[in-house]
Amino acid sequence: MSVKALREYTDLGLIYTLGRSPANYRLYDTDALWCVRLIGELRGLGLTVAEIRELTAGWADGAGQPVGSHLAALLSRSRERVRQRIAAQQQILDRIEKFETEHEAHLAEGDLCWAGDPRGCDLRA
Template sequence: MKRPRPMTVGELSRRTGVPVKTLREYTDLGLIYTLGRSPSNYRLFDADALWCVRFIGQLRGLGLTLAEIRELATASLDGADGPAGPRLAQLLRRSRERLRQRIAAQQQVLRRIAEFEAEHQEELVAEGDFCWAGDPRSGAGA
């Protein structure tokens, strides 16, 4: 059975849509492994790298940080912490909580916008400048 030809980092980038710089970072973090280097000193990857890059993308899309993904990968490789499933579930709960906190912060901004609009309703619908008409820096009105 013939083994597929290794991919360069550029080819892996084209096939996954992930920038070369990001793939180098993933490699440096130990999230994807190279087969070594070509005679031209290019990093070489096998088909497993395609799966890894796509899985990393899925986890990033779920809000996991690269540090958390690295933690998960390291624990899985070490096998010391048992199966990866429960650890991933814990990381997903953590990601969900971060997202809830960001949503709450954005909802607070929405409330402040509504309060501002209610407080300044007349000025917001009136012709002319809102606050710059009476700008003390302009020297007008003094």
């Protein structure tokens, strides 16, 4: 994990330091290491830092819904975001394939002019 990320997570209250070293470095204990691993895993599952803060705030309060059901809801939200990104990327793939099909001959020849190209493609045809 980058130093920048450690600072951000510390500043957001996601991990805690033991203080500072004589050289003014932040000091972390094994609990902080566990939190860093958990944050990394949750980020790897697509949760945002804001969602992780939301999850940890609910756990730290002891109030509200249990962490498990809250995490399940956040994972569901993350899954939907991933599906939306996949759908958007699929649309791009579809447009690439359509473009390649429509311009197959020009792509094979290595010369592709756009309709109405102001640089004189019409003259080269």
